[in-house]
Amino acid sequence: MKKDLELMAKAIQLAWKGLYTTMPNPRVGCILVKNGEIVGEGFTQPAGQDHAEVQALKKAGDAAKGATAYVTLEPCSHFGRTPPCANALVKAGVVKVFCAMTDPNPNVSGRGIQIMEQAGIQVHVGLLESEARNLNPGFLKRMTQGKPWVRAKMAQSLDGRTAMASGESKWITGPDARSDVQKWRARSCAMVTGIGTVLADDPSLTLRASELGFEPTRQPHRYVIDSTGKTPAHSNIVTQPGNCTVFMSEDNWGSQAELEQAGAIGLLVRRNNENQVSLESVIEILGREHNEVMIEAGAILTGAFLHSNLIDELIIYTAPKLLGNKGRSLLNLPIEKMSEAVELELQDARMVGQDHRTLYRVKN
Numbered sequence: 001m002k003k004d005l006e007l008m009a010k011a012i013q014l015a016w017k018g019l020y021t022t023m024p025n026p027r028v029g030c031i032l033v034k035n036g037e038i039v040g041e042g043f044t045q046p047a048g049q050d051h052a053e054v055q056a057l058k059k060a061g062d063a064a065k066g067a068t069a070y071v072t073l074e075p076c077s078h079f080g081r082t083p084p085c086a087n088a089l090v091k092a093g094v095v096k097v098f099c100a101m102t103d104p105n106p107n108v109s110g111r112g113i114q115i116m117e118q119a120g121i122q123v124h125v126g127l128l129e130s131e132a133r134n135l136n137p138g139f140l141k142r143m144t145q146g147k148p149w150v151r152a153k154m155a156q157s158l159d160g161r162t163a164m165a166s167g168e169s170k171w172i173t174g175p176d177a178r179s180d181v182q183k184w185r186a187r188s189c190a191m192v193t194g195i196g197t198v199l200a201d202d203p204s205l206t207l208r209a210s211e212l213g214f215e216p217t218r219q220p221h222r223y224v225i226d227s228t229g230k231t232p233a234h235s236n237i238v239t240q241p242g243n244c245t246v247f248m249s250e251d252n253w254g255s256q257a258e259l260e261q262a263g264a265i266g267l268l269v270r271r272n273n274e275n276q277v278s279l280e281s282v283i284e285i286l287g288r289e290h291n292e293v294m295i296e297a298g299a300i301l302t303g304a305f306l307h308s309n310l311i312d313e314l315i316i317y318t319a320p321k322l323l324g325n326k327g328r329s330l331l332n333l334p335i336e337k338m339s340e341a342v343e344l345e346l347q348d349a350r351m352v353g354q355d356h357r358t359l360y361r362v363k364n
Contacts, residue, residue, distance in 0.1 A: 007031055007038075007070045008100060008128045014043040014052070015072045015135050020186045021046050021217060023291055026139040028052040031070045032060045032094070039063040046217065051076065053085040057092050065093030072132045074103040074125070077111035086112035090119040099125045100132030104143040137312070138189070138291030147287040148189070150310060152295040152302050153181060154330055155317040161327030162299060167200055175211075176353025177317045182212040184315060188220050189290035192282075193237070194301035195226040204236040205296060221290070223247060225301060227276040229255040233262035247277050247285075283310050303332035306342060306362070314344065314360045317352065 014029030022028075022044045030052035032040035040063070042055025050058070053075050057064050075085035075097070089097060097116055102125060103109045113123050133140060138149035155172045156162050162172070171178070185191060191205040207216040219242030224231050231238065231246050238244050244264040248256060249271050256266030269285070272278040286293050295302055295311070305311050316330075335341060344360035351357075 004070070004098060004127060007033060008072070008098060009131070011041075011052075011070045011072050012100070012128060012131050012135065014041055015132075017043045018045070023047070023189045024139075024289055025051075026073055026136040026291075028071065028073045028135075030056040030072070032056045032064055032067045033070070034060075034063055034067040039067060048082070051082060051085050054082065054088055057088055060092075067092075067094050068096040068098070069094050070098045070127075072100045072135060074099045074101065074109070075112040075116070076103070077108050077115055084112070084115070086115040090116060090121065094121060096122040097124070098127050099123065100127055101125070101129045104140045106144070136291070138293075141312075142287050142291055145287075147283055148290045148293040149312050150283065150293050150295065150305070151184065151188070151313040151315055152297075152305065152311050153184060153315045153317075154302065155319065156330050157319055157321045157323040157327065159322050159324070159327070160330050161323035162330055163328040164323060165326040165328065167328070172321065172323075173317045173319045173355045174353045177319075177355040177357065179211045179213065180352045180357065181317075182207060184294060185220060186212060186216060188292045188294040190221040190223055190286060190293045192223045192225065192286075192293060192295045192297065194297045195224060195228055195230055196298050196300065197296070198224055198226075198231055198235055198237055200298075202236050203296070204240045206240050206242065219243075220294075221245065223282075223286070225277050225279070225282060225297075227271070231255070231259060231264075233258045233264075238262050238264045247282055249277055279305055279308050279310055299329055299332045306331065307333055309362075309364055311362055313347070314358075314362065316358050316360070318356045318358070320354055320356075 011029035011031045015027045018027040025044055025047055028044045030042050040056040040060025042052045044052045077084050077086045116123050141149050186207055205222050206219055209215045222237050222244045224246045226246050245267050246259055246264055247269045248266050259266050269277050269281045343363040345363050347361055348359040
């Protein structure tokens with residue numbers, strides 16, 4: 001049992017190598033062992049390329065016959081861009097499979113296990129399941145709820161201010177924190193901001209090798225929530241490499257043509273009771289193809305997402321600075337009673353350069 005735990009832990013470590021590249025597929029690791037020796041290993045490659053099991057089987061070759069597989073997620077049972085991995089394990093002659101967890105997709109969950117068991121393979125499920133689930137919070141949520149895993153990134157001073165009263169905010173945090181933000185962007189399928197941030201800061205919301213530390217293979221899809229139709233066609237978020245979509249409503253649909261000429265996509269979204277773009281509709285649309293979504297917006301939009309119970313995690317960078325009582329607050333939350341307070345659960349706290357980074361889960 002101890003050896004099984006060690007090998008599954010190694011498979012999970014392999015899966016983390018796909019942190020920035022596997023989306024929209026899950027991050028999966030696989031190890032093949034025969035006579036106590038590792039004969040093949042792999043992790044999921046970018047979409048359309050080999051899954052972890054196939055990569056491990058290719059490396060093992062004929063040694064896969066009679067081997068035991070340790071896989072962080074139930075091998076797939078359906079044809080997508082690649083053939084089913086469950087069938088590949090059967091064909092290769094694998095005799096035993098340890099799955100950390102079943103496929104979260106209710107339409108296929110258990111089918112891969114069934115295929116392998118019907119072929120005579122011994123299948124064990126649940127080894128290091130909690131650690132395996134941490135690999136793919138977005139994929140799990142999208143498969144079970146049709147929604148992405150949503151993070152919001154914020155930066156504040158020690159006294160909880162995000163900018164001066166004038167709006168000046170560059171730079172609250174130091175270069176190490178900004179590089180760290182790039183890594184969170186890199187693992188995200190999409191970035192979301194609001195029209196207020198676009199007009200005030202003209203952000204790009206792109207990945208930059210100089211800050212990321214490596215050359216990115218893709219850019220997250222960028223989204224702007226714009227109830228006013230004021231997104232400039234020449235803004236950085238529209239013109240930078242990669243895809244940009246502007247969520248709009250019927251009232252400002254006239255500006256859609258200019259945005260599309262500049263390379264963006266205008267997407268019509270229903271309005272809520274406050275006559276603004278419905279955030280619930282936005283999340284529903286994002287959940288169709290994106291696993292993890294990161295919000296980098298101002299206090300009003302981030303607060304609205306949080307107040308609507310649409311945020312799963314908060315990443316807060318706190319700089320060792322004091323901006324004073326005239327500075328802008330971290331969030332706009334219409335809370336008047338202690339019973340309405342948003343409860344958070346601390347997941348991680350660490351220093352990033354001179355700044356302090358805390359990661360909280362929102363307790364819904």
